Amino acid sequence: MIYWEDVTVGDAAEMGSYAVTREEVLEFAGKYDPQPFHLSDEAAAKTHFGRIAASGWHTAAMTMAVIVRHVTETRQAGLGSPGVDLLRWLRPVYPGDTIYVAATVVDVTPSRSKPAIGSVRSDVVVTNQDDQPVMTFTSIVLMRRRSDE
């Protein structure tokens, strides 16, 4: 297992990728974000999107899928997250795109109240197949400390 003590500021990881399909974009938007520019090429053509674009929350969800696959494969002792900061949707994500997730650790802090836990802040950058950033955020993740074994 990778514990909080094993994480260092500056640690960088390419976490993997996710292929964005039209079917999934429409399914997610229909359920959670049924704004016209996420559901119809005609409606999207009247906006800066130009054609159907994924819901920003769908891009966040697909990014989370990549992150969870990575932390599971690398056996990180994650305990969930209290939140994220500065979530920005920088460019549309379109059906047919592939998104790539990279993260760099920017801060590690032991919990003041819980000696078994530490937190890790990371800058997450999501890019498309043309290497353009489409979404960024700062993640905050709680991890088990080695002393908790």
Add this chain to the structure above:
Amino acid sequence: MIYWEDVTVGDAAEMGSYAVTREEVLEFAGKYDPQPFHLSDEAAAKTHFGRIAASGWHTAAMTMAVIVRHVTETRQAGLGSPGVDLLRWLRPVYPGDTIYVAATVVDVTPSRSKPAIGSVRSDVVVTNQDDQPVMTFTSIVLMRRRSDE
């Protein structure tokens, strides 16, 4: 239509509610956030969640569903969002819970570069059926200006 000019700092809205089902919690987590505490009561019992809890990104998606229903019914001229700030998951959301979404406008700013657009920042608070806050964030939404008619 409600345009950017029609929005004022201090405007508050109770946007509606969303019933959280076990089936949907498992479906979302299976697809986008397959951490054990989102998929198994046994695994969740070993964490502070206690039993299966919804992915925080699923809570965000369900909240978005409530917001989109509200802005559609009230005919707001929304143009999408550049992002959110200070997204915090404060308490677990469990299958069987009902979440309620409320928002208060905290800032309105005309676009410097695009005269047809303004932005609106709102503090969003999501509570459960016991009136406990489960998630908060500050949303940033772009709206069409009346001059754009």
